[in-house]
Amino acid sequence: MVDVYLNGKFVGDVENKDSFVNEIRNSRRKGKVSSTLSVSYDEVNNCIYVESDRGRLMRPLLVVKGGSVLIKEEHIKKIQSGEMVWEDLINSGLIEYLDASEEENALIAFYPEEITAQHTHLELAPFSMFGLCGTFVPYMNHSPGARMSVGAKNLKQGVGIYALNFPIRFDMDVHILHYPQKPIVETATTGLSDFNTHPVGQNIIIAVASHSGYNMEDAIVINRGSVDRGFGRSSYYRIDIAEEIKYPGGLHDRITIPEKEVFGYRSEHDYRFLEEDGIIGPEISVSDGDVLIGRVSPPRFLSSTEEYELLSEGERESSVYLKHGEMGVVDCVIVTESLEGNRMIEIKIRDQKIPEIGDKFISRHGQKGVIGMVVDPEDIPFSESGLVPDIIFSHNSIPSRMTMSHMIEMIGGKVGSLNGRFIDGTTFDSEKEEDLRKELHSLGFREDGTEIMYNPVTGEKYKARIFIGSMYYLRLKHLVSNKLQSRARGPVQILTRQPTEGRSREGGLRLGEMEKDVFVAHGVAMLLKERFSSDKTVIPLCESCGMVAVYDVVKDKGYCPVCGDKASVSFVETGYAFKLFVDELKSIMILPRLKVGKRV
Amino acid sequence: MASDVYSEYETRLPGLLLQRVKEEVPEKTGVRKIRAILDAVCEEYELCKSESGEAVGLIAAQSISEPGTQMTLNTKHFSGVEEMNVTMGLPRIIELVDARKKIKTPSMTIYLASPYNKGKREEVRLLAQMIKETTVEEISEQINVNLADQIVEIILDKERIKDLRLKPASIAKEVKRQISEKNVVSDGSKVIIKVENSSSKSKEVSPIFKLKENLKELVVAGIKGINQVLPIVENGEFVIKTAGSNLKKVLALEFVDKTTTITNDIFEIYAVLGIEAARYSLFEEIFSVIEQQGLNVNPRHLLLVADVMTSYGIIRGITRYGIIKEKSSVLSRASFETPIAHFTKAALAGELDSLSSITENVIVSQVIPIGTGLVDLYMNHKNKKVKDK
Numbered sequence: 010m011v012d013v014y015l016n017g018k019f020v021g022d023v024e025n026k027d028s029f030v031n032e033i034r035n036s037r038r039k040g041k042v043s044s045t046l047s048v049s050y051d052e053v054n055n056c057i058y059v060e061s062d063r064g065r066l067m068r069p070l071l072v073v074k075g076g077s078v079l080i081k082e083e084h085i086k087k088i089q090s091g092e093m094v095w096e097d098l099i100n101s102g103l104i105e106y107l108d109a110s111e112e113e114n115a116l117i118a119f120y121p122e123e124i125t126a127q128h129t130h131l132e133l134a135p136f137s138m139f140g141l142c143g144t145f146v147p148y149m150n151h152s153p154g155a156r157m158s159v160g161a162k163n164l165k166q167g168v169g170i171y172a173l174n175f176p177i178r179f180d181m182d183v184h185i186l187h188y189p190q191k192p193i194v195e196t197a198t199t200g201l202s203d204f205n206t207h208p209v210g211q212n213i214i215i216a217v218a219s220h221s222g223y224n225m226e227d228a229i230v231i232n233r234g235s236v237d238r239g240f241g242r243s244s245y246y247r248i249d250i251a252e253e254i255k256y257p258g259g260l261h262d263r264i265t266i267p268e269k270e271v272f273g274y275r276s277e278h279d280y281r282f283l284e285e286d287g288i289i290g291p292e293i294s295v296s297d298g299d300v301l302i303g304r305v306s307p308p309r310f311l312s313s314t315e316e317y318e319l320l321s322e323g324e325r326e327s328s329v330y331l332k333h334g335e336m337g338v339v340d341c342v343i344v345t346e347s348l349e350g351n352r353m354i355e356i357k358i359r360d361q362k363i364p365e366i367g368d369k370f371i372s373r374h375g376q377k378g379v380i381g382m383v384v385d386p387e388d389i390p391f392s393e394s395g396l397v398p399d400i401i402f403s404h405n406s407i408p409s410r411m412t413m414s415h416m417i418e419m420i421g422g423k424v425g426s427l428n429g430r431f432i433d434g435t436t437f438d439s440e441k442e443e444d445l446r447k448e449l450h451s452l453g454f455r456e457d458g459t460e461i462m463y464n465p466v467t468g469e470k471y472k473a474r475i476f477i478g479s480m481y482y483l484r485l486k487h488l489v490s491n492k493l494q495s496r497a498r499g500p501v502q503i504l505t506r507q508p509t510e511g512r513s514r515e516g517g518l519r520l521g522e523m524e525k526d527v528f529v530a531h532g533v534a535m536l537l538k539e540r541f542s543s544d545k546t547v548i549p550l551c552e553s554c555g556m557v558a559v560y561d562v563v564k565d566k567g568y569c570p571v572c573g574d575k576a577s578v579s580f581v582e583t584g585y586a587f588k589l590f591v592d593e594l595k596s597i598m599i600l601p602r603l604k605v606g607k608r609v
Numbered sequence: 610m611a612s613d614v615y616s617e618y619e620t621r622l623p624g625l626l627l628q629r630v631k632e633e634v635p636e637k638t639g640v641r642k643i644r645a646i647l648d649a650v651c652e653e654y655e656l657c658k659s660e661s662g663e664a665v666g667l668i669a670a671q672s673i674s675e676p677g678t679q680m681t682l683n684t685k686h687f688s689g690v691e692e693m694n695v696t697m698g699l700p701r702i703i704e705l706v707d708a709r710k711k712i713k714t715p716s717m718t719i720y721l722a723s724p725y726n727k728g729k730r731e732e733v734r735l736l737a738q739m740i741k742e743t744t745v746e747e748i749s750e751q752i753n754v755n756l757a758d759q760i761v762e763i764i765l766d767k768e769r770i771k772d773l774r775l776k777p778a779s780i781a782k783e784v785k786r787q788i789s790e791k792n793v794v795s796d797g798s799k800v801i802i803k804v805e806n807s808s809s810k811s812k813e814v815s816p817i818f819k820l821k822e823n824l825k826e827l828v829v830a831g832i833k834g835i836n837q838v839l840p841i842v843e844n845g846e847f848v849i850k851t852a853g854s855n856l857k858k859v860l861a862l863e864f865v866d867k868t869t870t871i872t873n874d875i876f877e878i879y880a881v882l883g884i885e886a887a888r889y890s891l892f893e894e895i896f897s898v899i900e901q902q903g904l905n906v907n908p909r910h911l912l913l914v915a916d917v918m919t920s921y922g923i924i925r926g927i928t929r930y931g932i933i934k935e936k937s938s939v940l941s942r943a944s945f946e947t948p949i950a951h952f953t954k955a956a957l958a959g960e961l962d963s964l965s966s967i968t969e970n971v972i973v974s975q976v977i978p979i980g981t982g983l984v985d986l987y988m989n990h991k992n993k994k995v996k997d998k
Contacts, residue, residue: 529967530667532980541974584974597949599956 012056026050026057030114033059038072038102049110058110067106068137069099070117070130078121078131079103104133134197135437144198146373147421147434148414148442156412159375167371167483168243169209179248179343179355184362184486186211187242192373192481193425194418197435210373210483211240212426215419216398216462217407217476220390221382224403228381229370232389235399241364241484245491246340246357251302251329253352260307262327264288264354267305273326275300280328288354289339296336301356302329329356333515334494336360367489372482374415376406390475392460398477419478420445420458426479427452506544506585517543544585549578555602557588579605614643621651662983664967666917669910676904677702693839693850695873701898705875705891708918708926715854715874717835720866726846733847736864737838738773739831740849745784746825748773754821761821763800770798775830783829788820832858856881879924888919941968 011026012019023029033048045067047060072079080103087093098104107115107130117130124131136144142161143149149157168184175185189208192199199205213235224230236242255261265287266280279300282289287303295301305324337360347353362368364380371377389397407416414434421432424445433440450456459474494512501508508517520540528537549558551569553576558569567578581603594601615631622630630650634643659665680699696704696713704712720726725736745752748769753762763784765777777795784800785793792803802824804817837852854872859865860881872878873894879887892908892915899906917932918925925931929946936942939962943951955962964970967977976982 525971526667526671529977529979530664530671532662532664532982534977534980534982537971538974538976538982541971545974582974587973590972594952597952599952604961 011050013059014056015059016062017058023057030057035102038105040100040102044099044106047106047108047111049114051110051113060108060110065108065110067108069104069106069133070115071133072103072105073118073124073128073131076124076126076128078124105130134435136197136435139436141198141202144196144436145204146414146436147192147194147196147432148417148439149436150439151413151417151442152374152415153411156375156410157414159377160371160373163371163375163377163485164209164373164483166485166487167209168241168486169483170207173207175246176341179357180246181248183246185244185246186484187244188239190481193479194421194432194434194481196433197438210481212422212479213240213399213482214396215372215400215402215478215480215482216390217404217419218390218401218462219403219405220384220401223382224378224401225381225405227378227406228403229378230382230384230401231364231370231380232386232397232399233383234386234389234397236364236383240399241368241370241482243362243484245337245360245362245488247335247337247360249301249329249331249356249358251304251354252347253304254306255349255351256307261351262304262306263324264302264304264352266303267326267328271305271324271326272308275326275328275330279330288342288344289356291339291342293339294337295331295339295358297331297333300328300330301339301358302354304328331358332513334512362488362490364484365489367493369485369487370400370482371485372415372418372480374412374418376402376410376412376415377485378402378406388465390462390465390471392462392475392477396460396477400482415480416458416476417442417445418480419476420449422479422481423454423458423477424448424452427454501544505589506546508543541584545582546585546588547580547582548588550581550603550605552577552579552605555604556600557591557603581605614640614647618647618651622647622654626650626654662980664979665913667967669913672906672910673899673914676899676902676906679904680902693837693852697898697901702895705895705898706914706918706927708875708924708928708931710876712874714852715834715872715877717849717851717854717856717859717872718870719849719851719859720869721847721849722864722866725864726848726866728847730840730847733840733849735772735774737840737849740835740851740859740862741838742828742831742833742835742853743773744825745780745827745829748775748780748829752821752824754817756817759804759817761802761804761817761824763802763824765798765800767798773830780829784824784827787827788823790820835859875924884919884922884924887924888915891915891918891924936966938962938964938966938969940964940972941966944968944972 010022010024011029013021013023013029030048030050033042033046036042037044037046037048043061045061045065047065047067049058049060050056051058080098084093084098084103088098095104099106115129116127117132118124118128119132119135121131132138136149139149140161142164143157145164146157146160168186169189170185171180171183172178175183186209188211190211191205191208192210193212195205219225220230231240251264253262253264266283266285267274279298280303282293282295282299282301283303284290289295289299289301304327306327308323308325335358337358340357340359342357343355345353345355364370364383366380366383369377369379384401386397389401391397418434420442421434421440425432428448432445446456446458449458454460455474457476458478459476462471462475462477463469464471492512494516496508496515496517499508499515499517510516510519525537525541528540549560549567550556551558551567551572553572554569556569556571558567558576558578560567567580568574569576569578591601591603615627618627630647634646638646677699680702693716694714695701695716700713719740721728721733721736725733745763748766750764750766753764754760755762763780765780770777770780777798777800781793781795781800784802785791788802790802790804792805794801794803802820804820832855834855835851835853839850840847841850842848854874854877856870856872856874856877857880859870860867871890875887875891875894878890892911895911895914896906896908899911914927918927921935925935927933929942933942933945939951939955939960943955954960962969964973964975965978967979970977970982
């Protein structure tokens with residue numbers, strides 16, 4: 010008697026566990042029950058689990074019976090001719106999906122040669138244990154797993170062509186690589202998936218050397234010649250939207266060039282690109298502060314708290330302009346309708362991003378780095394044949410990370426580009442490293458991939474031979490130009506009068522609590538006071554009631570509305586945030602009275 | 610003559626330091642030389658002192674917490690080595706600093722008094738077994754219930770009893786003491802309990818079974834609270850490590866070395882040996898964790914923490930119920946945890962914050978009274994000389 014559980018709930022017992030399990034499996038293979046149903050026998054607890062719930066990760070395997078794979082030559086021919094598709098393979102029981110618990114009952118062979126009578130399944134391919142991104146990394150079986158997950162993860166951030174119809178799409182915050190290439194060292198899945206039609210990188214020449222030390226600590230030295238010829242060049246697209254919102258009472262926003270009388274009018278200079286309809290035209294270079302869409306709104310319905318008391322009867326300016334630090338060229342303008350039926354303008358801004366110091370690059374093996382120096386082409390070491398590297402990669406990145414696949418790809422890429430063919434670097438099923446080396450040798454190069462190189466400055470031969478090869482490199486979407494920020498003076502928040510936060514608001518960098526502690530630990534009391542003086546204010550304080558008093562500008566003195574003229578008022582320097590805090594305490598019915606000490 | 614020189618310096622150097630200099634300096638050294646040495650020591654000693662206005666507490670906090678970020682949870686274990694599972698690493702530090710009354714893994718290190726500590730392994734094992742709390746279930750082969758006669762029979766495991774140096778009679782006595790039954794007798798290797806049917810006339814089944822279940826858990830020998838014992842060899846002598854702790858009772862045992870035996874439960878040390886012992890063991894416990902993690906923290910920082918935690922004569926954790934509660938400033942307390950509770954309480958009591966410490970002055974954007982902010986310059990501008998002019 011074996012207990013049977015359906016989706017974790019006990020449903021009954023069966024006498025013969027094998028026939029029960031086999032019957033479910035057989036009917037699944039015949040397509041009588043769902044292919045995602047799984048059944049497994051748990052030897053430890055002596056019970057059978059039947060699962061049909063969501064959330065189980067399943068993977069396809071070739072079914073093996075009696076020591077041979079069910080899928081035969083004839084099926085393969087049918088697939089090639091298009092007679093059979095994936096679903097047919099599953100419905101006819103040639104391939105089935107197993108989940109983690111059913112896998113425990115299966116004996117899965119990696120290769121057809123190793124199938125014995127005990128085997129129940131055969132892997133579709135040994136690399137099917139990895140996710141899609143994982144299979145894009147060549148020679149992965151030669152490197153530590155941790156590095157390879159870094160590589161696979163970063164592939165997703167690579168700048169490439171995400172959709173071929175990108176010119177007519179309006180996606181926010183996307184990058185397009187100008188000259189994408191498919192990798193010379195490919196894997197089985199680069200062809201099977203859309204990787205080759207939507208590549209994310211370029212094949213470049215890479216040398217492993219230190220070269221002036223500007224590539225230490227995971228930086229890379231890059232050849233200006235390569236940059237000028239378009240290596241890693243990309244375009245960055247972002248969208249700005251303005252809508253003519255309708256308000257109750259028949260009022261609505263108007264997209265137009267604002268009149269000078271409009272409240273909050275910026276300046277004539279800011280509106281200079283607007284055409285008659287109040288919208289900017291395509292192919293105009295814009296930078297921060299420039300208005301893209303002129304818009305005026307009816308006054309009362311604006312939620313902004315800026316000017317409560319100054320509500321004028323006139324209209325208020327609410328144009329869309331480029332925020333701090335943004336720049337580019339207007340790529341495309343569309344006039345359309347929003348979901349609510351309001352007139353809506355969308356503007357796509359394009360900005361060409363040329364690789365510069367601080368931009369991030371990565372090989373497919375988790376060897377990421379930022380540009381440390383861009384070197385003029387005449388100052389890049391060259392080989393006997395005049396070959397110059399596009400990137401000089403630091404040798405110190407290799408030993409601690411042990412990414413041998415990175416090195417093998419360099420050899421593979423070198424062989425591939427010399428022989429004009431693609432190299433198969435599929436994990437577990439790749440072309441042998443030994444063969445690649447022999448092929449390289451037959452092409453007249455050293456089989457270890459090193460070459461004699463020359464110092465570009467003196468023309469002298471370098472004492473050491475330098476490992477140089479070709480590999481696939483990706484530009485990642487983290488560009489300095491989109492992150493760079495600095496502030497000396499700038500906008501403050503209305504509520505606390507402290508500096509704003511964040512790059513887009515030209516914000517300050519917060520000196521937090523732990524940073525404050527460092528000042529205290531050093532005993533630099535005056536410096537700390539100065540650093541925290543961003544919201545410094547002088548408040549009038551009534552000496553008798555201890556509440557914030559009023560400053561009378563006409564009489565040039567303070568007076569207390571509670572205690573009248575008699576009470577003396579002193580002026581105290583403190584942070585505006587503290588004054589706000591005192592007010593907030595009052596709002597929860599706590600009255601903090603501030604006592605003023607003796608004047609020294 | 611020479612001793613006079615030393616007494617001259619008594620006000621300038623701590624006694625312990627002076628004592629060490631005395632021991633190190635050769636006896637025949639001349640007075641002038643001794644004086645020169647002592648002057649140099651004095652100079653060095655003054656350099657070691659903290660300047661007034663130095664934020665020693667904050668520096669201590671930073672010096673402990675910065676290496677704390679590097680602490681790893683997985684500590685090294687060695688296969689084949691006898692070990693006890695004791696909380697280590699960050700959880701242990703948090704436990705100590707918060708002054709938790711109930712620690713996760715109380716443990717003792719029992720050192721044995723002199724003939725026992727060099728005895729045979731088997732003897733030490735027996736001693737250890739005597740310390741370990743023993744329940745009736747452990748020493749009995751089975752417990753029978755005779756419903757008809759209302760009798761519970763405990764059939765004892767002779768070997769086990771012999772090992773633990775127990776006698777059936779003493780077990781019976783112990784059982785009798787702990788349960789409210791009068792008729793407990795020992796008979797050979799049995800303990801027989803006759804249940805007196807005082808009130809219930811109907812012969813209920815459950816009370817007698819309940820008694821049987823209670824009996825199983827009854828501690829008849831050993832020390833309560835000591836769940837596990839592990840005799841190990843440490844520096845050539847036998848030491849018993851335990852899981853569970855009961856310092857008071859263990860110290861009462863004759864074969865225990867009372868001067869070195871220790872527990873990791875600070876509150877127990879406080880209760881048995883007093884606050885000064887608790888202070889030092891608190892320091893030792895924190896220090897041992899940091900040392901075990903391979904980190905390097907100056908012990909003075911830890912001593913300061915231990916001092917602060919015990920300076921009220923009881924153990925106070927660095928929590929809002931512990932030392933933070935003792936702060937006089939409302940703003941300072943509120944900025945630690947649960948601000949609203951602190952403000953409402955302060956408002957009800959009409960508390961006054963004199964803005965005398967760091968946190969408060971940072972809040973009101975004033976100069977903090979530490980370091981360069983500690984000093985003030987006053988000038989009397991009604992000075993006579995000025996007037997004379």
